[in-house]
Amino acid sequence: MSSRALPDATQLRSVLGQFVTGVCAVSTRFDTPSGVRHDAIAVNSFTSVSLDPPLVSMYLRDDSTFLERVRTSGQWAVSFLGDRARSLVGVLTTPAARRPAVEDAADWTVGPHTGCLVLPDGPGTLECALHLTQPLGDHVLVVGRVLGAVGRDHEPLVFHRGTFTGISPAR
Numbered sequence: 673m674s675s676r677a678l679p680d681a682t683q684l685r686s687v688l689g690q691f692v693t694g695v696c697a698v699s700t701r702f703d704t705p706s707g708v709r710h711d712a713i714a715v716n717s718f719t720s721v722s723l724d725p726p727l728v729s730m731y732l733r734d735d736s737t738f739l740e741r742v743r744t745s746g747q748w749a750v751s752f753l754g755d756r757a758r759s760l761v762g763v764l765t766t767p768a769a770r771r772p773a774v775e776d777a778a779d780w781t782v783g784p785h786t787g788c789l790v791l792p793d794g795p796g797t798l799e800c801a802l803h804l805t806q807p808l809g810d811h812v813l814v815v816g817r818v819l820g821a822v823g824r825d826h827e828p829l830v831f832h833r834g835t836f837t838g839i840s841p842a843r
Contacts, residue, residue: 685834694718695829695836697751697764698730699774699789702741710789712774713738714764716831717811718750726818727803731811737768739805739812746802748816749788752795753829755838761829785820796823 679687699712713736721727728750732739742748753760763777774780780789785799800816807813827838 689833692830692832695753695757695761695831696730697753697757697760697778697791697794698738698748699751699780700738700742700745700748701786701788702745708787709773710775710780711738711741711768712764712777712789714753714761715750721815726821727815728798728800728818729813729815731808732814734807734810734812736812739814742802742814743805747786747788748800748802748814749783749786749790750798750800751789751791752797753791754794754826755829757791757794757829758836761836783820790822793826794824795826795828796821 693716696715696718697712698715698718699710701708701710715730717731719729721729732742757778760778763772764774774789778791779793781792782788783790783797783799786801788799790797790799798818799820800818803815803817805812805814829836830839
């Protein structure tokens with residue numbers, strides 16, 4: 673057994689910042705006394721889990737209002753963000769209590785499989801039914817069964833070294 677100290681949060685964040693991740697807008701819908709509303713957040717912890725059955729996942733903070741809305745609705749949608757969507761990330765990373773109505777934050781459309789909002793101009797969209805949630809540390813693993821998928825040939829927005837950036841097309 674090693675006597676070396678575990679990395680502190682600052683060191684771990686620095687090392688993990690070297691890993692490039694995609695950036696997604698994840699949306700869900702919820703009922704209010706005045707009708708159906710939508711919520712969305714930016715996520716960079718999204719990944720494919722399985723092709724058969726078609727499963728994808730993301731991690732959400734365990735105290736997230738958005739997580740509770742996903743659990744209640746049982747459905748969510750993912751829009752892979754393109755390089756031109758940087759301003760939307762600012763809106764979607766604002767705390768829920770201060771976030772403007774997401775319906776007005778972008779040119780969303782309503783997904784045909786879930787009724788959740790999707791962005792028709794990014795690299796792709798997925799619509800999901802909630803498959804399972806599993807607490808892990810201070811986050812919750814959220815797994816969804818893919819109900820519908822649309823892909824487009826657009827440049828993605830990525831997160832690297834603590835900032836959002838695009839990638840150059842292959843030469």
